Amino acid sequence: MRAIMIREPGGPENLEWTEVPDPVPGPGEVLLDVAASAVNRADLLQRQGHYPPPPGASEILGLECSGTIAELGEGVTGWQVGDEVCALLAGGGYAEKVAVPAVQLLPVPGEVKLLAAAGLPEVACTVWSNVVMHAGLGEGDVLLVHGGAGGIGTHAIQVGKALGATVAVTAGTGDRLERCRQLGADIVINYREQDFVAELRKEAGGADVILDNMGAKYLGKNVDALATGGRLVVIGMQGGVKGELNIGKLLTKRASIAATGLRGRPVEEKGEIVAAVREQLWPLVERGSVRPVIDQVVSLGKAADAHRRLEEGGVFGKVLLAVS
Numbered sequence: 028m029r030a031i032m033i034r035e036p037g038g039p040e041n042l043e044w045t046e047v048p049d050p051v052p053g054p055g056e057v058l059l060d061v062a063a064s065a066v067n068r069a070d071l072l073q074r075q076g077h078y079p080p081p082p083g084a085s086e087i088l089g090l091e092c093s094g095t096i097a098e099l100g101e102g103v104t105g106w107q108v109g110d111e112v113c114a115l116l117a118g119g120g121y122a123e124k125v126a127v128p129a130v131q132l133l134p135v136p137g138e139v140k141l142l143a144a145a146g147l148p149e150v151a152c153t154v155w156s157n158v159v160m161h162a163g164l165g166e167g168d169v170l171l172v173h174g175g176a177g178g179i180g181t182h183a184i185q186v187g188k189a190l191g192a193t194v195a196v197t198a199g200t201g202d203r204l205e206r207c208r209q210l211g212a213d214i215v216i217n218y219r220e221q222d223f224v225a226e227l228r229k230e231a232g233g234a235d236v237i238l239d240n241m242g243a244k245y246l247g248k249n250v251d252a253l254a255t256g257g258r259l260v261v262i263g264m265q266g267g268v269k270g271e272l273n274i275g276k277l278l279t280k281r282a283s284i285a286a287t288g289l290r291g292r293p294v295e296e297k298g299e300i301v302a303a304v305r306e307q308l309w310p311l312v313e314r315g316s317v318r319p320v321i322d323q324v325v326s327l328g329k330a331a332d333a334h335r336r337l338e339e340g341g342v343f344g345k346v347l348l349a350v351s
């Protein structure tokens with residue numbers, strides 16, 4: 028098969044579309060003919076040599092894909108050759124074929140096209156596991172989503188609204204804020220020009236749940252933005268890894284902070300998340316309350332262009348990589 032390989036750690040020019048051996052599905056796995064993959068911010072770090080795959084995972088980039096089942100490994104039940112699916116991957120998505128544990132498969136939901144489904148597994152599993160399974164977002168809660176215009180953010184807005192929350196977002200320009208509003212965001216905050224803590228307090232009091240991509244840079248401000256009993260979930264470190272925490276403020280608010288990563292979790296845990304997504308989030312996608320948000324489709328052989336696009340900024344939603 029052909030796949031995108033990293034010639035050496037560095038810039039997008041080091042991504043090479045080349046022949047590699049086909050993957051072989053092990054017990055409990057299926058082989059997919061990939062229709063499309065999608066770019067994640069973690070892929071940029073992996074390309075630069077800063078985010079190696081977890082033990083046992085493919086060296087090939089790509090944390091999600093859509094495609095058709097070509098072969099069932101030993102012991103796989105509940106799926107057939109020819110089924111159209113999308114999949115959460117630990118790696119290997121930037122390729123014509125990928126082997127994936129069957130528990131990480133999801134059916135292509137409702138009216139969603141096979142190609143577009145490639146951009147759903149990573150955002151769906153990340154948002155659902157953090158905002159709902161961990162932080163317990165409920166109807167009437169206030170959800171603050173940092174980076175509302177990104178892949179994760181555009182999905183989190185829709186999930187928050189579908190669950191009956193008031194959704195506030197931060198984004199970098201007025202145009203992006205307006206597009207977040209069109210997706211359902213109730214409160215939009217320009218992080219370049221406005222103080223998100225003051226804006227959130229003015230508009231909604233405080234946040235019951237915060238989904239944070241910034242890490243250290245926003246740690247103190249996020250604690251200030253939490254409501255009593257609020258839950259801060261950190262999933263990104265775009266603003267660094269070491270911050271200062273005022274435990275007194277956390278204690279007074281009886282608030283909590285968690286940080287989670289999806290990729291390194293054992294297959295069983297990913298399977299539990301995928302099962303919850305299928306049971307509870309997929310019905311929202313099937314009835315159109317939550318849709319894939321696609322900025323651009325690039326052919327997989329030109330993955331370097333897609334990486335440049337994400338690095339330049341200004342992507343709204345996801346950039347997909349189509350195989351054909």
Ligand SMILES: NC(=O)c1ccc[n+]([C@@H]2O[C@H](COP(=O)([O-])OP(=O)(O)OC[C@H]3O[C@@H](n4cnc5c(N)ncnc54)[C@H](OP(=O)(O)O)[C@@H]3O)[C@@H](O)[C@H]2O)c1
Nearest residue numbers: 068153174176177178179198199218240262263287288289
């Ligand atoms: N832990 C996990 O399991 C997990 C899983 C998936 C993703 N992630 C992480 O989640 C984050 C978002 O992923 P993604 O796929 O949505 O990436 P993305 O599409 O590249 O979006 C990144 C977003 O960061 C925003 N941003 C930049 N500076 C900001 C600031 N100072 N304040 C608020 N927002 C700011 C950008 O907003 P503008 O473009 O509007 O400036 C952009 O929308 C990344 O850090 C990614 O690594 C973690």
